[in-house]
Amino acid sequence: MITADIERLLRDTIGMNADSVSGSVIQFALKQRMAATQIAEPAAYWRLVTESRHELQELINAVVIPETWFFRDREAFAAMVRHVRANRRPGQPIRILSLPCSTGEEPYSAAMAMFDAGFSRLDFRVEGIDVSTRNIAEAERAVFGRNSFRGEDLAFRGRFCEAVPGGYRPIAAVREQVTFRAANLFDVAVPVAPESYDIVFCRNLLIYFDRTRQERALGRLRQLLAPGGMLLVGPAESSLPTLCGFVSARMPMAFAFLKQSAETVLRPEAVPPPRAKLPPRRSAPAVTRPIQRRRDIAPHLDAATDPAKTSLAAIERAANAGQLNEAKAAAGQHIDRFGPTADVYYLLGLAHDAAGEPALAIENYRKTLYLAPDHRETLAHLALLLQRQGDVTSAKMMNNRLARIEKRSRAP
Numbered sequence: 001m002i003t004a005d006i007e008r009l010l011r012d013t014i015g016m017n018a019d020s021v022s023g024s025v026i027q028f029a030l031k032q033r034m035a036a037t038q039i040a041e042p043a044a045y046w047r048l049v050t051e052s053r054h055e056l057q058e059l060i061n062a063v064v065i066p067e068t069w070f071f072r073d074r075e076a077f078a079a080m081v082r083h084v085r086a087n088r089r090p091g092q093p094i095r096i097l098s099l100p101c102s103t104g105e106e107p108y109s110a111a112m113a114m115f116d117a118g119f120s121r122l123d124f125r126v127e128g129i130d131v132s133t134r135n136i137a138e139a140e141r142a143v144f145g146r147n148s149f150r151g152e153d154l155a156f157r158g159r160f161c162e163a164v165p166g167g168y169r170p171i172a173a174v175r176e177q178v179t180f181r182a183a184n185l186f187d188v189a190v191p192v193a194p195e196s197y198d199i200v201f202c203r204n205l206l207i208y209f210d211r212t213r214q215e216r217a218l219g220r221l222r223q224l225l226a227p228g229g230m231l232l233v234g235p236a237e238s239s240l241p242t243l244c245g246f247v248s249a250r251m252p253m254a255f256a257f258l259k260q261s262a263e264t265v266l267r268p269e270a271v272p273p274p275r276a277k278l279p280p281r282r283s284a285p286a287v288t289r290p291i292q293r294r295r296d297i298a299p300h301l302d303a304a305t306d307p308a309k310t311s312l313a314a315i316e317r318a319a320n321a322g323q324l325n326e327a328k329a330a331a332g333q334h335i336d337r338f339g340p341t342a343d344v345y346y347l348l349g350l351a352h353d354a355a356g357e358p359a360l361a362i363e364n365y366r367k368t369l370y371l372a373p374d375h376r377e378t379l380a381h382l383a384l385l386l387q388r389q390g391d392v393t394s395a396k397m398m399n400n401r402l403a404r405i406e407k408r409s410r411a412p
């Protein structure tokens with residue numbers, strides 16, 4: 001009984017949809033808080049958490065999923081730099097928001113990327129906001145262990161971090177660019193002037209909301225962004241912004257969108273020239289080569305450097321631009337030429353998903369998972385789609401798989 005009440009409370013305060021996380025996440029947080037407050041009786045805990053703002057905050061701190069790392073989805077930071085270079089207003093500092101910023105890796109990465117791009121400390125500022133006071137305290141402490149540094153290219157750590165007991169800390173020049181504060185995206189009382197930001201990172205948050213709250217959140221993000229400003233979302237959230245007044249920035253694998261408005265001026269650097277039309281759509285991708293099970297798939301595609309990557313980037317670009325039939329046709333050709341891979345089935349799944357073809361999207365997401373069982377973005381997309389289809393049990397199974405993978409990746 002109390003679990004259902006707590007789920008409702010969390011949905012109403014921070015937007016968390018209980019179906020989007022494994023059931024044990026909320027149960028576990030509840031158990032933890034009841035132990036910490038030495039309350040054995042569920043009804044007594046319910047009274048406390050509904051009467052005490054402090055306890056509600058502690059419950060939120062215990063339940064949120066803080067998973068993050070430096071330069072997560074690297075292309076997003078490259079997209080930010082390209083956008084601000086192309087749309088700079090002389091004399092005005094560039095304003096960047098990371099909401100949610102979790103423990104700070106994302107806003108610090110943004111500051112590092114800006115320095116790397118040649119901007120000076122007076123050219124920009126970065127703000128990090130998160131609903132978890134515990135995460136904000138960690139962000140301000142700014143000591144990061146191994147899990148915050150993933151992937152192979154860690155050269156930025158040598159340039160921008162110093163070794164300290166317990167890990168690495170961004171150097172003072174980086175830390176001074178970033179300010180933090182604890183706030184809830186849904187809290188209308190949070191005083192943020194409208195159109196305050198040129199760039200908003202809101203990544204890996206919308207996946208935890210139901211559709212109504214996703215729309216409310218995107219409405220709020222639109223308010224925060226200056227006209228023509230850029231919104232960056234997570235890979236599993238990339239089908240959402242175009243439903244709420246954003247247009248794709250057409251930057252492959254960046255999951256970047258622009259606030260659509262009369263004043264939006266897209267300079268040539270921001271929008272690649274239109275692609276030549278691809279041949280007509282194939283009805284279904286023919287799997288002409290034996291499928292090999294692969295576990296080591298990179299979760300995100302790097303900028304194209306070889307023919308297969310170039311081809312994947314073209315599919316992604318077409319899908320991002322809303323040219324869904326072309327994306328699907330190009331994916332079919334890709335499979336004929338390079339063979340079936342998790343990456344191409346993932347993109348095909350995304351294209352079918354965005355085209356409102358759930359059965360084909362599910363089929364392709366499942367093919368991705370056959371080839372790359374730990375493909376997190378696919379698990380997240382598939383869970384959302386199954387949930388939208390009303391298949392709550394299968395959606396939960398996908399979310400449980402995702403939670404197990406995230407837990408494994410956090411293990412020391």
Ligand SMILES: C[S@@+](CC[C@H](N)C(=O)[O-])C[C@H]1O[C@@H](n2cnc3c(N)ncnc32)[C@H](O)[C@@H]1O
Nearest residue numbers: 014064067068100102130131132184185203204
């Ligand atoms: C998975 S992390 C994402 C961090 C980072 N953006 C990234 O992609 O690496 C999700 C974060 O969202 C925060 N969060 C959840 N609900 C929120 C809300 N309503 N307002 C602000 N932050 C929220 C959580 O505290 C958590 O730190």
